[in-house]
Amino acid sequence: MEIENDDGVTHRFRIVGYDEIFGRKDYISIDSPMARALLKKEVGDLAVVNTPAGEASWYVNAIEYVKP
Known part of the structure; x- marks a missing residue:
């Protein structure tokens, strides 16, 4: 997923279960406030x-599934 704010700052990450995050800066937990706000967007x-x-x-710029 790629998101962007009004200042043009973008972030790319993957939403995963809490047990899949360890050691990955580009993963966020499905339980996080960010992931909850992005569900169904x-x-x-x-x-x-x-x-x-x-x-x-x-703003949601892109949604894609890339096999890990």
């Missing part, structure tokens, strides 16, 4: 994530 959708610093908005 489609390309072009806006996801609002609640963070300790307040709400963060991210």
Whole structure:
């Protein structure tokens, strides 16, 4: 998945189960606030994530499945 904020900052990552994350910077847990906000989103959708610093908005640029 690739997401982008209003400042043009992009992130690419894979949403996985908590037991698959170890040692991978590009994986996020399905239980994380970011993953929960992105569930059922489609390309072009806006996801609002609640963070300790307040709400963060991210646009979905791409969704793909790449076999590990």
